[in-house]
Amino acid sequence: MKTIATCVQEIIVASPFLEEGLSRQIINFSALAKDLNEPISKMLRKPVKEGAIMMALRRYQQPLKLENSKSLKQAFSQLGDITVRSNLSDFTFQNSKTLIDSHAQILDKISSNHQIFYAFTRGMFESNIIISTSEKDSILKAFKHETQIGLQEKLSAISIYLPKGNSKIVGLYYQIFKRLAWENITLYEVVSTTNEFTIVVEDYLVDKAFSAIKRLID
Missing domain, CATH: 3.30.2130.10 (VC0802-like)
Incomplete structure (x- = not known):
């Protein structure tokens, strides 16, 4: 069963620029939550609160912190x-x-x-x-x-x-x-x-x- 958190993860993973912005902490969570309200509501087929989306955004963890990967830095x-x-x-x-x-x-x-x-x-x-x-x-x-x-x-x-x-x-x-x-x-x-x-x-x-x-x- 889909949740707000899984919807947030699905959207972020499909948007590399969005994921990059979140990892660098240069995106306003409140503004992003407002922007994601409509697509997430459609995914869940019910209205959702922007506060709940903000909480999911704050809790989102990247599967791998690529920028901090020791092997990646060494490779470059x-x-x-x-x-x-x-x-x-x-x-x-x-x-x-x-x-x-x-x-x-x-x-x-x-x-x-x-x-x-x-x-x-x-x-x-x-x-x-x-x-x-x-x-x-x-x-x-x-x-x-x-x-x-x-x-x-x-x-x-x-x-x-x-x-x-x-x-x-x-x-x-x-x-x-x-x-x-x-x-x-x-x-x-x-x-x-x-x-x-x-x-x-x-x-x-x-x-x-x-x-x-x-x-x-x-």
């Missing part, structure tokens, strides 16, 4: 170099039986050129290729028999080398995404390997995104 202090690559294009193709053959042609062409940025992601129905724009003609030629769904140019990638064991650290990616969201930075694409994390943004956002990530380390 051990982040490796941040690398920026610009002049990238993102191609989206519909998956097909011949797509891998087209993909192999590109790999064969660029295998000896380590200056070219290249990332390939295959989903259930479509695949993405992020590559240096200088190779645009090669992509169009190799994939000329494939169904192209989309193309986005003027992109930049920011890559971060993560410390070993990062997959065991709760909240690592959350902190990165939260910082970018607070800075109003839209991510076009995210690519990761075991120890490397790359975000792709439009060119006009790259300086802002780089600064936001750099502040996580400083």
Whole structure:
């Protein structure tokens, strides 16, 4: 059975910015209780008192105090170099039986050129290729028999080398995404390997995104 406390928890967990504000004690409980009165009343299907909502807000405990996590702070202090690559294009193709053959042609062409940025992601129905724009003609030629769904140019990638064991650290990616969201930075694409994390943004956002990530380390 739902209670005011469980409703409050459900709303906060679904709202990262709200949870952040509460953890930093920068939100007025009275004003928030008033704002939550209507949605909580609908969830419980009965009127609720704002005083009861305020009490639930004051008693709310975050499942994990991410900002105070020793392992999280240590991980950010051990982040490796941040690398920026610009002049990238993102191609989206519909998956097909011949797509891998087209993909192999590109790999064969660029295998000896380590200056070219290249990332390939295959989903259930479509695949993405992020590559240096200088190779645009090669992509169009190799994939000329494939169904192209989309193309986005003027992109930049920011890559971060993560410390070993990062997959065991709760909240690592959350902190990165939260910082970018607070800075109003839209991510076009995210690519990761075991120890490397790359975000792709439009060119006009790259300086802002780089600064936001750099502040996580400083």
